[in-house]
Amino acid sequence: MKSFVWIMLLHPLLALVMIQQASASPPPAYEGRRLYVSYCQLCHGTGGKGDGALAKAMKISPADLTTTVRSRSDSILTKIITGEGKPTISGRDRHNLINEAMPEWKNIFDKSQIKSLIAYLRFMSRAKHSLMGDPKVGLELYQKYCKVCHGEDGDGDGIMTNLLGIMPMDHTNSNETNSLTNAEIIKSILDGKGRFMPAWRNIISQGDVEALVSYIRLLSQ
Template identity: 40%
Template sequence: MNRIVTRMTRFAAWVIACGLISISAYAGNTYEGYALFNQSCFLCHGTDGKGTGPLAKKLDVSPADLTDGDGGVSDISDRQLFGMIQGTVKHGSGTSAMPQWGLAMPGNQIESIVSFIRFLQKSKHPLLGDPRVGKRVYEDNCAACHGRSGKGDGPLAAVLDLKAMDHTNGAELNKHPNSHLIEIVTFGTPGKSLMPGWKEMLTQDEIIGVISYLRLLPNY
């Protein structure tokens, strides 16, 4: 039996390695990717990913615009993007000043950077506040209903029989501009909804921080 399981495991690994099936292996933690990107990648690519970081003009090869959807990074697979960051896949032009990040960080961190790059490409709304502040606020105040992962499955959601919004649904979040979310968090929602207003308990920086954090909860 163990031999059969081992053979099946090896076969599955071979299929994945050959790219014969698609998997979410590169759907890392987008929030972690935000932190890593703003520690290392922003120097060349800029905090907005457009390739205009503080070191960009000092390089012989211009950094890529990671938000470019016209034949750019948006059109390559997560697997290719992972390999380019890791340093195991050549860039399309054949020339790049990109460091071989696989020598400095493990694969799971590179996966998270891939996830954050996809956020930069697909989210329709900028991060207005500090997601690090938002994470603390979210875990202290929002997770009871929305869950620590943001799926709407917090302990109070079951006890009170309420349908808390799933903040991991990027397509749904993209429908709501930041101004609308600020209004909801500040004043709550009307009617029988149990979403409270946090105006008296949170500062404006905390409110826009928590909205910026929940923008990073989905894997785009």
């Protein structure tokens, strides 16, 4: 323990890295996607268009979340998902009334999970490009290779930026990431960009780069 304290005193930079790592938490849309895949995709479909496998079997039409969610506030979305606040929203919008088989999600998710789910619904309604590889693999690679420059949250303020005097791309800006196609992002990662964005071609495999593309997109807010 003593030597640990010494390391922290001697290497302020290292201390910073450790503190950054301690506070690591996945971005809301990433967490929301995880829950969506387990609990919602079966009806609402992979891209949120309401074409999930169960929907077809049950002959019901779940909402196309990519269009409906835009006009809804967070508080209404919370009520629809949890099934709470019945008197204030009209019958059609109440999720648990849609179908007898529909669970009341309020007993399943806590507040922060609902927030993450909403972040992912908003992500789907904005997304112009589909996700490619497994974001979980992307998260691990991002932590290992990218966050020193692009920052834990992806907003481009990693600890290396001050040292190098650079401004990496802000991945939390959905307009910026949406303006790039998957192929363009893959090319920048494999071949590098400008003076300071390294080329990862010989370090990260093509499949893993695709996983990074998914993770980078989920960083957008």
